[in-house]
Amino acid sequence: MRRSASLIALSALVLACAFASCNPDRHDDIVVGSKNFSEQALLGEILAQHIEARTHKPVTRRFYLAGTYLCQQALLADRIDMYVEYTGTALTAVLRDPLVGSSSAVFARVQSEYKQRFGLEVLPSLGFNNTFAIVVRGEDARSLNLKTISDAAPHTRHWRAGFGFEFMERPDGYQGLAHTYNLAFAQQPRVLDLGLLYRALLENQVDIVAGNSTDGLLAARDLVQLQDDKHYFPPYDAVPVARPEILGRYPEARAALLELAGKINDEEMRKMNYEVDGERRDAADVAREFLHAKGLD
Secondary structure, three states, X not given: OOHHXXXXXXXXXXXXXXXXXXXXXXXXXXXXXXXXXXXXXXXXXXXXXXXXXXXXXXXXXXXXXXXXXHHHHHHHOOXXXXXXXXXXXXXXXXXXXXXXXXXXXXXXXXXXXXHHHHOOEEOOOOOOEOOEEEEEEHHHHHHHOOOEHHHXXXXXXXXXXXXXXXXXXXXXXXXXXXXXXXXXXXXXXXXXXXXXXXXHHHOOOOOEEEEEOOOOHHHHOXXXXXXXXXXXXXXXXXXXXXXXXXXXXXXXXXXXXXXXXXXXXXXHHHHHHHHHHOOOOOHHHHHHHHHHHOOOO
16 A cells, blocks of 8 residues: 555544544534535535525534545544535545446445445435546647547646645546556646646646536636546546434435435536636525525525
């Protein structure tokens, strides 16, 4: 095992122990968590506001937890009751299972294994797939006639790459992508905060990044998402993951999550993300307007 992977595992164990040692008994609250980027805060707000409306109980928000590993440990340690995960991430980064094909197959595998291994419930998808997006500047895509990752591969020996920390470490991330497409960059990819990826690309600090397909800034800036023509990435359907104890205690919360199934398509998620990232609107306000428009408030 690589040293970095060992450090991640050790960090997760330390975090789990810390959560367990300082975990107060909670009897009458529902805690919604999120990872540390805008889409996750939006989804957290949608879950929290809808559950508040259906249960008439206040929901505690614990947003911007530092990524998949911390969210998973917080859930297992009873520090949060639910958050939104992505099926491909659950399959590869959490379960460390091999890739399987269709969205339905990935969902079925994740739902079964989360119940068996962790005692957690995976509910139906919110409706959209947020896959990794390999992104270049529009001017480069046009001048080099780049449409796919395979088109870009011969040019990468002259390029600088910028990726998030998780993407560099995950089994469905950089190493597998580089092997699948024979990518060889001019230097080791820079590890960047997710919120800085597109700025670094637009300011010519890097030449290619791994963002997310539902990022609002993709359509608003001169950026091009390259097609994953070798189908390296699995489906990443957004699914609520919850502790069954909280859903048993509050059946209205389960009903609320099921009511959100299939309610958000890719374009709606991109639009909401742009309102937060591009227009600097508050995530709670954007979530509230979405729920109202869907008749879910």
